[in-house]
Amino acid sequence: MGSGSESSSSKTLPAPDEVLNTFGFEIEELSPKRVRGHLKVSDDCCQSWKMLHGGVVAVIAESLASLGAHMSSGFRRIAGIQLSINHFAAAHLGDVVMADATPITLDQTIQVWMVQFWKINPSTHESTKALISTSNVTIISNLPIAEKLRKAAAVPLTKYAKL
Numbered sequence: 001m002g003s004g005s006e007s008s009s010s011k012t013l014p015a016p017d018e019v020l021n022t023f024g025f026e027i028e029e030l031s032p033k034r035v036r037g038h039l040k041v042s043d044d045c046c047q048s049w050k051m052l053h054g055g056v057v058a059v060i061a062e063s064l065a066s067l068g069a070h071m072s073s074g075f076r077r078i079a080g081i082q083l084s085i086n087h088f089a090a091a092h093l094g095d096v097v098m099a100d101a102t103p104i105t106l107d108q109t110i111q112v113w114m115v116q117f118w119k120i121n122p123s124t125h126e127s128t129k130a131l132i133s134t135s136n137v138t139i140i141s142n143l144p145i146a147e148k149l150r151k152a153a154a155v156p157l158t159k160y161a162k163l
Contacts, residue, residue, distance in 0.1 A: 016067070017067065019063060020059075022044065023044055034100070034102050036064075036099065037098075038098045038120070039097050041095045041096070041097060042093070051090045051092055058083060061101070062080050064099055065111075065135075065139060068101055069113060069141050073108075073142070076142060076143060076145060077144065077149075078139050078143065079140050080139050082138035083135065084136050085133060088131055088132055088133060089131070090132065091117075096120050096121075097118065097132065098117070099116070100115070100116050101115040101137075109142045111138070112136060114137075116131065116133070118130060119132050
């Protein structure tokens with residue numbers, strides 16, 4: 001992921017976000033226009049009935065949108081201000097879930113990102129996928145930040161991102 005010459009599908013990396021790492025989420029593509037990765041549904045992210053918890057989906061949606069928004073804003077300080085999610089189907093313990101975040105709008109003040117979640121067959125990856133959830137995340141993207149903090153916040157992302 002680090003250099004622009006690497007294929008985004010050739011390698012996955014732990015997410016540059018500690019919360020996502022808690023659930024074992026792995027980044028496959030990280031850029032100002034797309035953030036994508038996957039998660040194997042484990043006990044750590046299931047509710048009592050061994051299904052992916054809706055709150056985990058919300059965390060992943062806001063995290064992926066925030067990573068993309070932070071990069072596309074020029075590494076300005078950003079904050080999520082609205083999150084909506086629709087769940088269409090369940091993912092169960094052991095399933096692999098792909099998440100794909102793309103911008104709907106990238107204004108200087110407000111960004112809106114769509115995050116879609118699919119249950120995938122790991123052996124065929126995307127050729128057999130079923131949509132399980134969609135989310136829209138609205139982010140304010142022009143908050144002030146001290147220059148030394150801007151650079152510190154950008155370092156973890158630039159190590160993974162295709163900018």
